[in-house]
Each structure stands twice: as C-alpha cells, then as structure tokens.
Amino acid sequence: MVDHLLGIEGLSKTEIHRYLDAAHSFVEVSERDIKKVPTLRGKTIIHVFFEPSTRTLSSFDIAGKRLSADTINISASSSSVKKGETLLDTVRTLESMNPDVLVIRHSESGAAHFAARNLTRSSVVNAGDGAHEHPTQALLDLLTLRQHFASSKRPIEGLRIGFVGDVRHSRVARSNIWAHIALGNEVRLIGPPTLVPMDFARAFNSPLVNVVHDLREGLRDLDVVVCLRMQLERQSEHFVPNLDEYSKEFCVSERLLREFAPSSVVLHPGPMNRGTEISGEVADGPRSLIHRQVNNGVAVRMAVLYLLARTLDPREEGSER
C-alpha cells in the first residue's frame, strides 16, 4: 500500500480505516498474557529521534518489539548529530546497515520527507516533523474516537471536532485536520489570532475548516474537544502576553464544557500543562479519553509497521521497486 508514512494529507477515508482496522486487531494482542506475534520477525526498525520524546518513542519501540522486529533507538543527544553530522549523513549511514524501517522524529518541518526522498531502500515513518505532521498520533486519536463512539453506535464520520490552543505550532492538529477532512467532519480551530490566524481557514482547501477566536462560541455543540499543548516559550516570542492571560481566555474547563458542549469527549496529545490549556478536572474526569489515547498508541504503531512491512516483502525476493 505505501512505502512511507509521511503524513495524513492525501490519505483517503478508506486508507484511514484500513489503518484503524489493523490497529483494532492489534489492540487485542496487547491485552494478551504473551504480548508478542511473529509478524515482523527478522525485520529491523531504527528509531531516529532528533527531538526528545517519551510516549511516542516508547510506544513505537513497544510496537516493534510486540511484532518481533529488532528495534534500535537513537537519540540526537547521544548520536553523531552532536558531532556535527548532517541529517542526510545520519540517515544514510543508518540505511547502510539495512534497516527495513526508519522511524524519524525531527524538529524541522519536512525533515521526514527530506529523508525519504534521499533514501533508496528503507521505509520512513514520520514520528513528527516540526509543526507539519504527526500521522501516527492522528491515527491513534481516531482509533480512540472510533472505540468511544462505537459504544453508542456512532461512526466517526459526521462528528464536530474542535482544536483548542496553539494550532500554529501543532503537528498533531495538522495531521488530525487532514484526517477529519477526509472523513467529512466539521473542524473548528479555536484560539487567539496569534496562534490561530484566520489564514488557517484557507490552509487546507476545505470548507469544513473554520477558525473561531472565542472559546465559548468555538466549543458550542462540539462532539470532540482536542486540547493542544501550550508551550511555555511562546511568551518570549510574543504569541501570548503571559500564560495567565492565555488560560483565562482559553483553558478548557468542565464548567465551560458543561455549558457549551455537554456531551463532548476530550483528547490531549500530551504532555499536558494542567491549568493552562486544560483543567485538571477535565483531564481526570469522565469525558477524558487521554489514557485511552496512550494505550492505543501501541496498537496504531503496530498497524502502521505491519502495513508498511507488507509492502517491503517483494523487495526481499529481489524484485525491483
């Protein structure tokens, strides 16, 4: 199906569901006593993380191991990047050790695409590139929503979803937005004009995407509220006056949700700043699907690796790609 997974942009509804279906079947593997299947035995996966990460890296690593692949983790702080090596040299060096998949996280937008364009044999999975895309996060958010809405027999098509906060710097939001456009869902981007400029309404070429600068108006009748992490350094770049002012206007609280989106559920890609973008009451309350998200991360990454590995097979038989 694919050689790389670089982003959600361009995936069809069918393709998205194929990932979710595969992930669904891997959820069960992770609940077994022996959490391991032989699917990727003999495959090598290298996780190259040029940016610190806890949940994404561990979740990829566990996913690879549960599929019986050999996994290696390389982080920028311990690698030759510190010695001045370029991204290109690093990934080419790693590729010459014949890994089947390189999972790449990098602080610059387009880094995974750059790597994919310059590699010849390994598949690339984008584990987050700058403020651009984070496709596996979007897929695990969707899986979480599909599980939740299945209990009330609702499909994930036809939802009204809002992203609150620092959309400008969020790769999670971008990947999710592409997915929800593909599913035909109404998307609201909510936050101050510094972080959610009006241009966002035209950025995705879809009438489904709207920008709202008022939290109350934005939350009205949402089915899903995604709170985005507010980074502390945004103050010094003048995106917000200070975090207090920001949270007074845009912190998602139980009181507001009860009033404007009473039946909504809440996601957060983590790590959270409690009291800044999300109140503790919401994060720990019954609407929160946050722990489900983390749990689904492993299954989704297993699905991605599994579907990618299927396209790797013909090459092993020596056929040309």
Place this chain on the structure above:
Amino acid sequence: MSSAKPIVIHGGRIIDASSDRDGEFDILIEHGKVAAIEKPGALRDKSDAESIDAKDQWVLPGCVDLHVHLREPGEEWKETVQTGAEAAVLGGYTSICCMPNTKPANDSAEVTRFILEKAKAAGAARVLPIGAISMERKGSQLAPYSELAKAGCVAFSDDGDPVADAGLMRRALEWCLMLGLPLACHEEDRNLSCCGSMNESPLSLKLGLRGFPGVAEDVMIARDIELARFTKGKVHICHVSTARGVELIRRAKNDGINITCEVAPHHLVLDEQCLCSYDTNYKMMPPLKDHEDIEGLFGGLADGTVDAIASDHAPHDRDSKLVEFSRATVGILGLQTSLPLLVEMCQAGTISRKRMVDLLSAGPSRAFGLPYGTLKVGAEADVVVVDPLRSWVFAEEAVRSKSKNSPFVGKKLTGATRHVLVAGKQVVAGGELLREGAR
C-alpha cells in the same frame, strides 16, 4: 579594448529601448564602440570587417545585472569572479554589479580593487562592484563611500542583511549625495520576518514552516522612501517581491522621490506552491510569493514602476542546500536563466519586447547611472545576439557557475544567447564561450 577588426552584425532585429528602435538593421562596431546602425545591406562595403550573421535573431544591448553574488573573496568554492563573469556573458549579461557580502566584505578599496583585478583577468563580463553600506555589513559604522567610489564601486548595499538602524541609513544617504551614487536596499524588518523560511500564507500554515510576511519587506520600503524624501538621497530597492511594495514605490515615484527598484525573475515565474515538496532549491530571500503579489509585480513591470530585472544570482554549494528546509541557505542561480525566462514571458505576451529589453539594459543602467545598456551610436559596444525561438536544456554541464542550485537545471528553456560582445570584443560565439586566446 579591442583594436581588432571592425565587426558587422547583419540581418538581425535590433531592439533597443534607449533609442526606441525595433526593426531590422545592421550594426557596425569599431574601436569598441557602436560606430553605425544602418538599414540592412548599407554596411556591405565594410569588407574588412568580421561579420556575424544575426538573421532571425534579436540584437540587443548587452544586459546589465544590478544584483549578483560572486562569492569571491571568501567563498570561492561557490563561485569566483571568473566563473560568475563567464556565466554572465553566456546568459547575455555584459555588465554585472556584484554585492559586497563577500568574506571579507567589500568595505575597502583593497577588496574593490581585488575584485576588479580578478574581473580583468577573467575577460568576460564587465564587473562593477557594489560597496558595503556599513563596515563588515554589521550595521553599526558607515563604510568609506568616497574611497570605495574612487576604487570603482557603483553603488552601496548591505544586501543579505537590512540596514536596521534608520539613523545610520539617513547619514549614509546624506554622505552619498556628494557621490551621486544609490544605496541598494535589502528590505526586511527582522523582527517581523523572524527567521521565516517561506512566504507567510495559508500555505506556510499548512506546511508548518515559519512564515516571512510580506509586510516585513513593505515597512522597510516605506521607511526608506521617507528617508529618501527627507534626505533627497537616492534609494534603489532590491528584489521587490510584494504587490504592496510596488505600490509604495509607484506612489513615491509620483511624489518625485529619487527611487528605483528591481525585480528578480524567479519572483515572476515561480510561486510559493513550489515549496510543497520542501525542495530547498526554491528557498529564496525574499521568499517566493502567491499570485496576488506576482500580479502586483507584473503591474509594476508594465507601467514602469519597476526599473530593472536583476537576477540576484546567488550560488550555493550542494551541501548547503542538502539539509532540512529551514536550515538551507537561500538563493538561486540567475545569470544564465534570466534572459531566457524573460524571452519566454515575451513569447507568452506577459510583457512587451521593448519593456523586456528596457528592464534588462537601459532600465538598470539608469537606476545606477551607468553608461551601458544602449545601442546608441557612440556607446560602448556591449551587444548580445539572442535566438528567441531556440529551445535548449539547461543541463548541469551547461551551468558555468561553480554551484548548481537552480530548480531550472535540467529544464527546457526558450531563448538562447548566441553571440556576445563586451566593449566591442566578442566573448561568446555560437553560444559558446570563446577561449581566452581567441578573444
């Protein structure tokens, strides 16, 4: 200077904006000057002259490029004065003005003279150095303008960096009143552009790249217009890329302010959509724009607000482009592609032939007060013969620059330089650089 035989270029279509000429003429070049322009056949009795057949070709004044980076001294692996000057004549440029952002910067007569010596040895295009506005281009101390002018500088610029200090800019304009030379301004408010690597737009939001808003350029153009109004100094705006910038300059010209400007060809033929693949060959400064801005630029070309097309030829080695987008160097080669891209615009009807020629020769010469870019009798015989219909591929081997950073490499272009004369001396024949001995 050529003491060689006279040359007659016959049968061609002479298009010269400065003398308002467009038609079939023969042209006689003698003692390095344009000696005569006559009806076809009228110069037949010049049997001692060498002859260049220009049938079905355009005979234009040699192009003048106000904005070129030659990288020497300091970054000779990217470009040298020689490779740049050779690329220039192959692209139809007979005079090129080189920016002072070398290492060391061109802020002293020594550096200026060094560049001029290299240029003389190269024997290709005429090289006209631009001196720095501030010492080491650091924006804190005025450069010695009079010394630089005497050494041969034709303008001053801190190009690559804006002059952030308006007070320094004011004094620079005032000092240069004595010299009659322009300050060529790279317009960018760094607090607004804040390291943006592409145009700020819906697309930059989609790609997650830090945006460089057009207003970062516009506010500085506005500032320098007011400083030019106040000091009566001469301001030249480099690589204008916004519709608003063109409009500000249009109004300033209407107010009688001493201001000129240039547009780079890549800002006309490429747009920000080229960045969708994060291809660093499309990373420029100022960044590629959207259709509204491009329309504004074309408006400025048509009504004369824009004085010159300048290539902003910016060679960069492969390694500095083969990195993450936001870390890649900015710039694109231009010397060998500008003329064909303009010829293509002409064929497409987006600009007139006469405007094209003006923008490439007389216009830039007016902007910097240069005596070139004209085929009037008595002028320096800088001539380019162009085959307007000839298609060719800008293959990597055809790139004369030391660097290959151009998205046009490998692409087909229409409009080919066939013959070039610099001060009456032929340096390109049949599209090929003449070897030193043959020149």
